[in-house]
Amino acid sequence: MRVEIVAVGTELLLGQIVDTNSTMISQRLADVGLDCFFQAKVGDNLERIKLVLRDALSRSDAVIVCGGLGPTQDDITREAIAGVMGVPLEMHEDIAESIKAIFSSRGRTMSQNNLLQAMVPVGASAITQVRGTAPGLIAPVGRKVIYAAPGVPYELSEMLDRAIIPDLLERQGDKASIVSRVIRCWGLSESALAERLDPLFQEIDSTKAPITLAFLASGIEGIKVRLSARADTKEAASQVISRYEAKVLEVIGDHVFGYDDTTMEAAVGELLLERSLTLAVAESVTGGLVASRIVAVPGASRWFRGGVVSYDTEVKRTLLGVVADDVITAQAVIEMAIGVRSAIKSDVGLAFSGVGGPEGVGDHAVGTVFVGVDLGDGAPFAHELKLPGDRERIRQFSTISGLDLLRRRILKG
Incomplete structure (x- = not known):
């Protein structure tokens, strides 16, 4: 048809x-x-x-x-x-x-x-x-x-x-059952994902397996890998999906953060709930986008306590206790994460600072973003990102990348 x-x-x-x-x-x-x-x-x-x-x-x-x-x-x-x-x-x-x-x-x-x-x-x-x-x-x-x-x-x-x-x-007139599964991942480029999955594409093609594999880069939603299987019954189709899903997971492993409609922020929320942890965010370059996406998750009030949009340097110093001379550094976002965790009395602090453009700031090029995480364990850390695109894409990629960094840190225990 x-x-x-x-x-x-x-x-x-x-x-x-x-x-x-x-x-x-x-x-x-x-x-x-x-x-x-x-x-x-x-x-x-x-x-x-x-x-x-x-x-x-x-x-x-x-x-x-x-x-x-x-x-x-x-x-x-x-x-x-x-x-x-x-x-x-x-x-x-x-x-x-x-x-x-x-x-x-x-x-x-x-x-x-x-x-x-x-x-x-x-x-x-x-x-x-x-x-x-x-x-x-x-x-x-x-x-x-x-x-x-x-x-x-x-x-x-x-x-x-x-x-x-x-x-x-x-x-x-097709009475066959069709089952689909979307695997959502982050941290690999579309080309890198295609290269890793190429042997699986070749296997499906050579064996004429009753399944299709496709992927779609979806911006802030991550990269989606879709599996669709056709069989005489729904149960049989589901078994095919499970078999090839396991093969996909072997290839992309911890880059997977969820399935079907699960967003990165929802995945982070599930991990926080499982561990009875609460989260607070301090945002500069993202300007409230992180908190906005979090509160769109049903039930976010069970694990999200609130956030501070510390866009101005003085706000970073007075509200969050940042003392670093340069507020676009690893040290600055660590201090922001510690500060917001303390101010809002949460278990976890997540912070963002960087340059969204259109021009660089001092020695920092457009797309330079630092993410800080404090789990209250005495070992706060920061990660530097080099992101492509215009102002809006940098904000979006900062958001999902920062949440993914937190997800991975929580999984490590």
């Missing part, structure tokens, strides 16, 4: 928003072993949308369209799909009543334009909307099919998992 993705919206072509929806859809397709060889973006123009859809259907078995299902004049995806099918649109009264009920429950007056969302091409079926007002569509075109989903990512994601992916798999 070959699936194509079409994202609708003039704002995509103008660069006003980034098309994250196509990425989301392609990831979901890959997770269940469906091929996606082409993706397209098209503006809010009826004839061009129909042209793109016909072109996609000429080479693919299914097309997933996202966007253009709203209630405004430029939301014309339904009309375009009806045109490709060669049928008119018809009002579905049950959808209309559902939309009216949604507005009534929110105490809002519904515009008549919203009833456009209850129009469905004759012969197509609607996908019930549970997070918004615009239903999706399943529109057969001969032996092929067009799916339409809202452009709002929150709504699209739910509709993909609940209706579109299951329908695709049913049409494919």
Whole structure:
């Protein structure tokens, strides 16, 4: 089953928003072993949308369209799909009543334009909307099919998992079970990881093992290694995953910090909880980014006590007790880590200081970052990083690298 993705919206072509929806859809397709060889973006123009859809259907078995299902004049995806099918649109009264009920429950007056969302091409079926007002569509075109989903990512994601992916798999007639596992790591470059995993790629290819291996560099989220296995049963697929997961771990070892949706900050939090430790952070170059990511972890209040954004040198001295002449040094971040641990009365102190750019500071080049760790064991330490990129990338890489340094230190005991 070959699936194509079409994202609708003039704002995509103008660069006003980034098309994250196509990425989301392609990831979901890959997770269940469906091929996606082409993706397209098209503006809010009826004839061009129909042209793109016909072109996609000429080479693919299914097309997933996202966007253009709203209630405004430029939301014309339904009309375009009806045109490709060669049928008119018809009002579905049950959808209309559902939309009216949604507005009534929110105490809002519904515009008549919203009833456009209850129009469905004759012969197509609607996908019930549970997070918004615009239903999706399943529109057969001969032996092929067009799916339409809202452009709002929150709504699209739910509709993909609940209706579109299951329908695709049913049409494919493949009763095999597919299991995926994402291994998340940090500390290796993408090229270094590729080199280490190359023998495993060769093994999978030569033995035609029922598994695929891929990896993706994801910035502050680390590098993701995805394993997907296909077998007659879920249990059999899981066994294949476990066997090759062990092979991956042999290669990248302690660079692995988590699995699937686990973030670095969540992984650090789990380690702190296991050891009944609390954390405080002192941030200069990261400017609060570390604390912000930590508090996004559910339950972080059980192990995170707080932080200090000591951006100004005087704040480092008065609040954290830094006495080092140069505040961008190993000694300075050690003093910051000790100071914040003491001030906030936590078990662990983690500190960051460096140069985010755009210009260097004294003898320190842009991307020079020091991370300090104090576990209250009388042996605080610091590590120097040389990070690439612009100001924002340096902040992000400082954050995940510093948390990874703390993770490794905790694991050593």
